[in-house]
Amino acid sequence: MATITAQRSFWEALPKPKAQTGFWSWVTTVDHKRIGIMYFWTSIVFFLIGGVEALLMRLQLAGPNLSLIGPDLFNQLFTMHATTMIFLAIMPLTAAFFNYFIPLLIGARDVAFPKLNAFSYWMFLVGGIFLNSSWVLGGPSDAGWFGYPNYSTMEFNPGFGVDFWIIGLLLSGIGTLVSGFNFIVTILNLRAPGMSLMRMPMFVWATLVTSFLIVFSFPVITVALLLLLFDRIFGTLLFNILAGADLTVYHHLFWVFGHPEVYIIVLPAMGIVSEVLPVFSRKPLFGYSVMVFSTMLIGFVGFGVWSHHLFTVGMGPVVNTVFALATMIIAVPTGIKMFNWIGTLWGGRLKFTSAMLFALGFLALFLIGGLTGVMLSASPSNAQIHHTYFVVGHFHYVMIGGALFSLMAAIHYWGPKMFGRMLDERLGKISFWTLFIGFNLTFFPMHIMGVMGMPRRIYTYDEGLGVGTLNAISTFGALMMGVAILIVLYNLLTSLRRGQPAPADPWDGRTLEWTLPSPVPEYNFDRTPHVTSRDELWIRKHPHLAHGAEGHAAAAAEQSRPDEVIVLPGGSYMPLLVALASLVAAYGLVYWYPAVFWGGIAVAVAGLIGWGLEGDNERIIRLGGNC
């Protein structure tokens, strides 16, 4: 253990977790792989909750004038479905893969700030619990995932639903922001020797750009939510029309966050696909440098398009035109990526594994979502299809066809590395086709419904609108998607118990994570890898493909001896303590018990100070000896 110093402060004398197995080892862990696995399962649970919410809405809309659930519950369902899926399911599921794989892909032993990483997870969890606890504490918000005032102000939306929504998002938002800082520093600073920026796998680039988007956009929604919260709890007048407020201030603040958020979700998806396609095409990624710069361009321009969500609030033709053009420009780097993926496939020896199928599904479906996005960006026609099911169809092609399909690819591609067992390929393919067909049945008809005039966020429709059949098809498709998700879950759970043990490199991979055993040992790499190529593992397996001395260097790196002593960060109680204290403070704030609120804040601050001063809890691992 660490050396005993002569004087130990109060904080350094505090107990530190020692358990390596069992409950306490998990809740105090700072190991990026364990945190990734916790993100994984937690987001799956929230994904199922969000999915049930979606199915309830689809059942209500299966036919005209149904009254399965009333308008009040319907409004709560679409609010919570969107909030849950975006913040508690898709983003954390991408975070699961960031956590598990970024250090492996860049040849590091952990992230830059392991304790902060644990803190990110706990804040996400307490935010999600807090938000969903509103179901049993008087009902959740019905103000939509955007929460526009003045409908969301106390005057028009009394009760605690909107407060739960605001504070839940603030809590989980802190976790997201912190992980943004963490991954930027990790990627910029913890790369193995030779892993230059332009040798990083595309998923690492996508994570880097995504983290910058998080760091720049989340503070803005934080301000929007705080201003709304002050109005609701302390009676300020920021969104009170009679006091002179301008509600578009909130609209702008929300979408300055809200549009980069789309890329926060989609860029990692593109990164995953850029990893999966080369492996199963047995070719390097086509146009790597252009892919890197396209990713940056999407991230950059993504901050200049937010007002396309406000085309109908009356900003005037000049502003509308500027934002319409900026939005269309995004299609250029996205189109470049599309062609590069096709170029990667072109002439490759394609292997249609389930991961590959999901990645190809992404290409087809995200293309449709992108094209309907260009249609929506034309501000004149936007006025016609705004707030109709066309928009719902469009963004589900982006969110599911784009993000979810690539995450499914990631589960089947990286799952064996995370869990040490192969997933069942036959079930994987069945789940792919069920999801693919169910998805298109659900969401393609929505474009037609929208053009026919069916407004979104309305709990029912009249028979005379003529959208009954389309809605019935859509509901049938949604149930099919539910079945597909259950198949995926069944595949995961049974494969984890009975699946074939995963070899280190089941897919004949190209990148560093496949140099490690499955599942990965606690210390990741037994020696620091030396990187000589973008496709490092591929070059090691095929040294004749390397240019000149690179091949020799790769061979040399292979033969170097493992480190004898490995120092790993040990666990800490503090991240969990600060997160739990924040949860207590949040309940105190909603019901405004100042003692509970300030008590929670005080414990959180004490936890932060303890965090800073408790000192190292390093674990020393001796390879070859007893660990």
Next chain:
Amino acid sequence: MSHASAHAAGHVEVHQEAHAHHHHTSLGIPNQKLGTWIFIASESMFFAALITTYMVYRYRSVVGPHPDEVVNIPLTTVSTFILLMSSLTMALGVSAAHRGEMRQVGKFLAITILGGLGFLVIQFYEWWHLAHDFGLTWRTNIFGSIFYILTGFHKAHVIAGMVWLAVIAISSFRGTLRKEHAVNVDVAGLYWHFVDVVWIVIFTLVFLLTEAGV
């Protein structure tokens, strides 16, 4: 290059890497410092959103008092001066840490905390003055709402900075602040200077601009 010599060269490199492990980063910047800069970039967006809201709202109130009726330039100038001077003592503290005089760090940080305290006393007096003499609270009009929220979040940042500096100062006085902790003083300094810079923007936009009639 023969295979054997390539092997040997690779081996030596790996060996050195293991020794440099704790200090080496890809960019050569310590992790804490890089992380703090990114945190500051993020905080800039936070204050940008608040300040923008203030600029949109400042003259939209339907009842007074309006900004030009209440700003107090002399008082705020004094508090601004004190806060800026606290950045000087902060810089001296960082400099002491770089020289390895870890006990000196605490003294400079204590003066910095006093500067922050002086700033806060004057600012809270101004809040009291506005509420007491002009009847301006955050429920009076939307100027009051956004003024108190913007300056309040800045105060909260100053207070957080004072707690941060106090933790370092106490460990300096107790002798537990060691030379390898200099980067911790560095990043606390970055944060403190950032809070000052934000105040300069707020002082300019909320106070000087109003006084100038813009």
